[in-house]
Amino acid sequence: MIRFCDLIEEYRAINEFEQKLHSTSNLCVNEAILLCLLHKGNSLSASEIASQLFLPAPHVSKLIKSLEKKGYISRKIDKIDKRKMIFSLNNIGVEKIQQISAYGVELASLLSNRKIKTL
Numbered sequence: 001m002i003r004f005c006d007l008i009e010e011y012r013a014i015n016e017f018e019q020k021l022h023s024t025s026n027l028c029v030n031e032a033i034l035l036c037l038l039h040k041g042n043s044l045s046a047s048e049i050a051s052q053l054f055l056p057a058p059h060v061s062k063l064i065k066s067l068e069k070k071g072y073i074s075r076k077i078d079k080i081d082k083r084k085m086i087f088s089l090n091n092i093g094v095e096k097i098q099q100i101s102a103y104g105v106e107l108a109s110l111l112s113n114r115k116i117k118t119l
Helices: 004-025 029-041 046-053 057-069 091-100 103-118
Strands: 043-045 073-077 085-089
Touching: 004 029, 004 091, 004 103, 029 043, 029 046, 029 057, 029 073, 029 085, 029 091, 043 046, 046 057, 046 085, 057 073, 085 091
Parallel strands: none
Antiparallel strands: 043 085, 073 085
16 A cells, blocks of 8 residues: 555656646646646536536636637537536647647656656
C-alpha cells in the first residue's frame, strides 16, 4: 500500500509537467484537460463539464471564460433549453489539442523516471 507521503516524487513530476505545459502552451492543466474533454465529447454544458471534471461550478466558469478569451472554445445556446449554454472546441481549439497531444506521453515518462529513481 502506498502512503500519501510516499507520493512526493509523483507530485514533483506532475508539478514539473504543469509548469512546462504552461510555459510552452500558455495553458494550465485544467484548461488543457477541459480542451481534451470537449475534443472527446464534442459539445457540453457547463454543468456537464463540472460533473465530468469533478470541479466546482465557479471554477469551471473561470476555465470556460479563460478558454473563450484565448479563442479556443465557442458557446451557443442549447436548442432544447434556451437557458443553457453549450460549449465546444472551435478550429483554433482543435489546433491547440494537436499541439498539446504529446504532453501525455511526456507526463508518463516523467512519472516513470521518478519511480525508477525511487526504487
